[in-house]
Amino acid sequence: AQTVTQSQPEMSVQEAETVTLSCTYDTSESDYYLFWYKQPPSRQMILVIRQEAYKQQNATENRFSVNFQKAAKSFSLKISDSQLGDAAMYFCAVQGAQKLVFGQGTRLTINP
Amino acid sequence: EADIYQTPRYLVIGTGKKITLECSQTMGHDKMYWYQQDPGMELHLIHYSYGVNSTEKGDLSSESTVSRIRTEHFPLTLESARPSHTSQYLCASRQGGGSHTEAFFGQGTRLTVV
Numbered sequence: 001a002q003t004v005t006q007s008q009p010e011m012s013v014q015e016a017e018t019v020t021l022s023c024t025y026d027t028s029e030s031d032y033y034l035f036w037y038k039q040p041p042s043r044q045m046i047l048v049i050r051q052e053a054y055k056q057q058n059a060t061e062n063r064f065s066v067n068f069q070k071a072a073k074s075f076s077l078k079i080s081d082s083q084l085g086d087a088a089m090y091f092c093a094v095q096g097a098q099k100l101v102f103g104q105g106t107r108l109t110i111n112p
Numbered sequence: 113e114a115d116i117y118q119t120p121r122y123l124v125i126g127t128g129k130k131i132t133l134e135c136s137q138t139m140g141h142d143k144m145y146w147y148q149q150d151p152g153m154e155l156h157l158i159h160y161s162y163g164v165n166s167t168e169k170g171d172l173s174s175e176s177t178v179s180r181i182r183t184e185h186f187p188l189t190l191e192s193a194r195p196s197h198t199s200q201y202l203c204a205s206r207q208g209g210g211s212h213t214e215a216f217f218g219q220g221t222r223l224t225v226v
Contacts, residue, residue: 033211045202045217052212091155095211098162100145100204101171104154 002027002094004103012109013082020067021077021106023092032096034068034075039089039105048090051075084110115139118203118218125193125225133188133221135203142208144186145215148172149200161186162208193225 004025013019025034036048051059051068058066063080079086087110092103116137125131135144142163147155147170157170161180175197176190186205190197200222206215 029211031211035214037215044219045204047214050212050214095215097211098143098168099157099160099170100206100215101157102147102155 002029002032002096002099002101004092004094004101006092006103006106008106009104010107010109012111013079014111015082015084017082018078018080019082019108021079021090021092021108023075023077023103025073025075025092025094025103027094027096029096032094034066035093035095036064036066036075036077037091037093037102038086039091040085041088045091049077079108082110084112086110116203116205116216116218118201118221120221121219122222123224125223127192127194127225129193131190131193131223133201133203133223135186135188135218136184137186137205137216138184139205139207139216140183141205141216142183143206144180145204146170146176146178146186146188147202147204148174149202149220151200155202159188193223195225198223198225 034051038048039045049061065078067076089105119134144161146159149155156172158174159178161167202220203218204215207213
């Protein structure tokens with residue numbers, strides 16, 4: 001079974017500041033990946049960043065980075081230098097061999 | 113832009129009608145998924161498929177059914193629509209071969225049952 005929990009329904013940040021979105025997960029699979037996806041208003045869901053569970057090194061994609069704590073089953077997303085275009089719903093997800101399961105989502109607002 | 117398409121984008125239909133939501137992808141992906149998403153809320157996995165003629169129910173119980181006769185096509189059917197089925201339905205696909213592959217999403221079908 002796979003479960004994902006995002007405990008922050010809404011977050012807001014000032015433009016150019018840094019924000020961290022939290023995520024915890026559970027899975028019975030030994031081979032899995034973790035993802036953060038972004039869903040802008042009225043637009044398609046897109047990938048932000050992915051992390052292989054076997055890698056200790058945290059993934060980074062430009063202004064986006066993760067803090068992966070495997071023992072704690074924690075996978076947070078840090079957005080640096082927040083921009084107005086970062087405003088969206090952010091979903092944490094765990095993916096095994098077959099299933100892709102998402103958390104409840106966090107709505108991120110960027111204040112100019 | 114991802115090559116995965118959902119039709120219709122919006123549908124308003126009366127109670128009791130049979131409906132089919134279409135999802136097609138041109139990427140040759142083995143795995144396909146249907147999610148139900150209420151506005152601003154989490155995605156619930158309702159069906160998934162890991163190849164032709166293989167379908168599984170997801171974590172959220174749903175009265176809908178799916179089929180996977182062709183790799184590129186994964187339609188979802190409601191035999192008798194009810195107001196409780198009002199929601200957004202998202203289709204996704206990804207390449208098989210491991211848990212690392214990125215999922216691509218359609219634009220969604222917003223269904224309203226009156």
